[in-house]
Amino acid sequence: MNGGSEEISELIAKFIGAIGSVSTFQRKTDINPVFRPLTPGMFQHSVRMDKDGPLFTPATFSGPRKNASFVIASGICLDFDKGHPTPDDIFAAFPGQLVWLYSTFNHLPESPRYRAVLPLSRAVEAAEHVPLAKVILEVLPAGLTACLDPCCLERGRIHYLPSCPPGSREYALSKIQDGILLDVDSLFLIGRELPPTVEEIKRGTRADSKGTRPGDDFIRRHQIEEVLETLGWKHVRGDYWLRPDCDTDSDHSGKVFQRGVYVYSSSAPVPIGYHDGFSLFTHSRFNGDFAAAARYLAAEGYGENSFVQIAATESEILTEPDCPGEAKPGWPVLSSAALPGILGEFVEVACRNSEADPAAVAATFLVRFGIEAGASSFVAVGETRHYARLSAVIVGESSKARKGTSAGPIKTVFSGLPNGCATSPGPLSSGEGIIYAVRDEERTWVIDRKSGFGQYQVSDPGIEDKRLFILDEEFANALNATRREGNTLSGIIRGLYDDGSAAPLTKHNRTKTTGAHVGIVSHVTVAELKAKLAETEQLNGFGNRFLWVCARRQRLVPFPEPIPDQERRMICTLIQERLEHAFRGGEYQLSPEARELWAAEYPKLSMAHKGLAGCMVNRGEAQVMRLALIYALLSLHIKIERDDIEAALAFWSYCEDSALHLFGGELGDIRKRKILTALNAQPRMTRNEIREQVFQKHLSAEGLTTVLEEMEEESLVETLVEKTDGAPRQIVMLKESARKAR
Structure with missing residues (x-):
């Protein structure tokens, strides 16, 4: 590759992070992809006699490689196999864009052959791939369009990594143009073939x-x-x-x-x-x-x-240019299967004359109902009991996403119920504050001075009803809190989710809780969340205890209307009926039909996912089982039926898609780029130096181990053990392949 070694290494790292993992194949005849990230060595031409060799495509497949099994693509490849295009011509067609351009096996100066790989601003699905390809053909200058092989835009197409025959290395070219990712949504606005x-x-x-x-x-x-x-x-x-x-x-x-x-x-x-x-x-x-x-x-x-002018009637909805109206491509879509019965009826009423997002309303309702229902009902999976206990983070597309409006209707219908749970507005600044709100009785050993005998006396009666619903508007504050040394929020949230027990384990604070039933709904914007990702490692520890819910303003309503009294009273009556059903308690078992569906879906739910997005969804089986219990209680079922599992899977699918949309590749790539940049400047660094100098101790030792292991798998770094007079030191260095590719 041309250019300074340090600049090249940074561009390679940036490109690898932007394109994400790709499907790779050893030979052209292979049909089963291996999903993995690109490595720096792949950006150099390998010399071989035969053209056939390692191939890739920036796409994922649900099975063997073919158009029908295509799922999503994170980039697009363009093959210029005709005419006499120059690298400058190709780069000029995408000014300001991140582009990897390399010559292919049959390239010669008199017969140029180039492949351009462009990472996309977001993943595109199968239905979007062909329209996007058409727009790109339209955007290209006419001279380049004539040089393009249109077959390269097929969904199932795979592409050889850089290679050249012996004696042709001097003609080979592999170069990255720095820039931003190709803006998919803006390109779609150009397409003549697309509907308005x-x-x-x-x-x-x-x-x-x-x-x-x-x-x-x-x-x-x-x-x-x-x-x-x-x-x-x-x-x-x-x-x-x-x-x-x-x-x-x-x-x-x-x-x-x-x-x-x-x-x-x-x-x-x-x-x-x-x-x-x-x-x-x-x-x-x-x-x-x-x-x-x-x-x-x-x-x-x-x-x-x-x-x-202002809308003529209070219920009229304005259609300003920034009013979304419909979900943008790539944004998660909530299936109607996730809104059965009373939940669907409530969401419809709550969103009828509101800017609230139905998914956010549904998430807030499910968490609040589960906490109101208490811990009397449960599902046993082996030795583990799952209760109707959930937490959720609602992530607004922007500051105007009206993510907080989802809470209003829930407050309206639940606040008037008898024997309601305790509520708190947060903030989620410390775990000790949560524990205190649901604390156990505390006894102190008191010795009678006259008799010399002692006995335990109640010094704090504690909280008898340990149901607590927390509605916190600023999840960003919780992320900030987890960075403070000694903060216990992450561990306490995990404990409260898992078995309802938590203790801060601090020397001067013995307050603890057991059997608590706590649910949290918090809010954050996409911008706030991503701004914290590079510095916030603790999210790895407790992020999968939350359902992640993308929310966006559905429309503009200048004068939102409250839920009509008659409908509100009817919904309150139905909710109270279902809560009384839940209070009877006991173990909920799965019906035969539900067990059959659960067995079929379990392998997918329990699959381990890598990266930060994987950390957020790696508790899918527990989340779905708890959702299914809540759906069963809402349906007045005495056991979990198949339709309860189906509804839970539908809502979990939205949460999983939200997490992947929000976290896909973000944190891991940022950390890797930071480490690569540091090693470019200082070729040998100890693990402690990386943690202290690169991450200012905001990354735990365990988190650093995870990142370095991934980088070793990707042939970016290697770790050597150096003997000292005391404990051996672990030295991290760039691998030779990464150093050559810089």
Whole structure:
């Protein structure tokens, strides 16, 4: 590879982290993939007589490799096998994007053959792969499109890793262009073959739009080129434009497609991605405030004035440009099978005139009902008892995701119930605070001074009803708390989930709890969560005790309406009936049909997953069994039926997809990049030096061991034991293959 060794090593590490694990094959005839990350050695050309050898594809399959078993892809490969494309031509087609370009086996200077591999901003599913390929073909300059082998875009296609025949090494090329990941959703907005998106329908960006709002009218009146010129953009050549205040004439910042412009430059006054004329105008002049831009345009005579007025009736829903309406591709989708009976009825009523996400409402309801139901009912799996005890973290897409609105309806219906559980608003700053809220009776040995005899006396009666529901709005604070030395929150959350028992084990605090029934619902935004991932190792320890639930604002409701009294009273009555059923208690066994389904699903649920995402979902069998118990109680069943298992699996599927969406590859890749960067600067480091200097002791010894073991498996580092006068030292170094690839 060309370039400085340190720069190359960092780019390789960045690319490996961006593309994630890939499906690999030893020969072209192999059909069973081995799922693993790329290694630095794979970026170098191997010399062999025959073309056949190791292959890969940035995709996963549900079985043997074929189009029908394709699941998702994290990247896309483009083969340029015709004409005479140059590396500069190919890189220029993807300005500002992360691209790995390498020559293939039959490459010669007079007959160039190149493969470009581009990591995607998110994984694409089977139904999205062909539309995405079509858009990429449309985006490519005509000269490059003619050089492209269209077969490389097939879902089941596999690609040889870099190789060349003897004597051709001098012609081989393997080079990485630094940049951002290819923005899938922005590309989809360009595709002519795709149906109009929700955003396009709302903003009227399609040619046949008949909208009468100021933004619609603005788009109809002005061509995108006119808007670009007015905003100070400079025309370079063809469809390419240069951002304002940029003096160079050799580069470009955006390219016009149809009625909009795709902005590549992070220095431009608008976000990277696809923009129609109204979006470009809004980001440039109003800092992304679409409502303000619409009001300004209305005052200038665009559209109809009714658009900028408040909705005529309180129940009317506004359709501002930032109102999602439908789930974006890649966002988890909640199956209706997860909302049977009273749960589905409640979610429908709660979300009818609200911005709340149904999945967030359902999660909050399930946790709260399970805690209200108490620990009288249980399911025995071997020696382990599972109670109706859950916790959840609701992760909002943004600060406007209205993740907290999911709690309002639950408070409304549960607060009026007799014999309700204790509630707390948090915060989750210390485990001791939780223990104290459900503490055991405490006795102290007291000696009578006159008689000299002693006896135990109750010094603290403790809490008799140990049901506690915690609704904490700031999960980020809990993550911060786990970083503090001596903080016990992580261990206490684990203990409370597992068997309801916990003790801080501190010298001066003997308060403990046994048999507690505690459930937690906490909230955090995607941005807050990811900002903490690089520094927060403790999440590994207790993250899988939570259900992870992605939440997004469904629509804009300026005047949300409360649940009507009649429906609220009916729901309260139904909930109370089910709680009385739960209070009777006892062991819940699985019906024969439920046992059959459980046996079929158990291998998948108990499968061990790697990485941070795996840490979050590695307790699937316990979570599903507890969910099934709650669904059975909600259905007034006396045993767990097949439909209870089905509902639990459906909701768990949403939680699992949420966790994979949120955590897939994030933390492990960040840590590996940090270690690689440190070893580039200091070739030999002890484990303690890495932990102290690279992670400032925010990574535990166990966490460091996990990361280093993965890096050794990927041939990135090696660990040597060095003898000393005292205990031997473990020295971590870059492996020779990684050093050569830098």
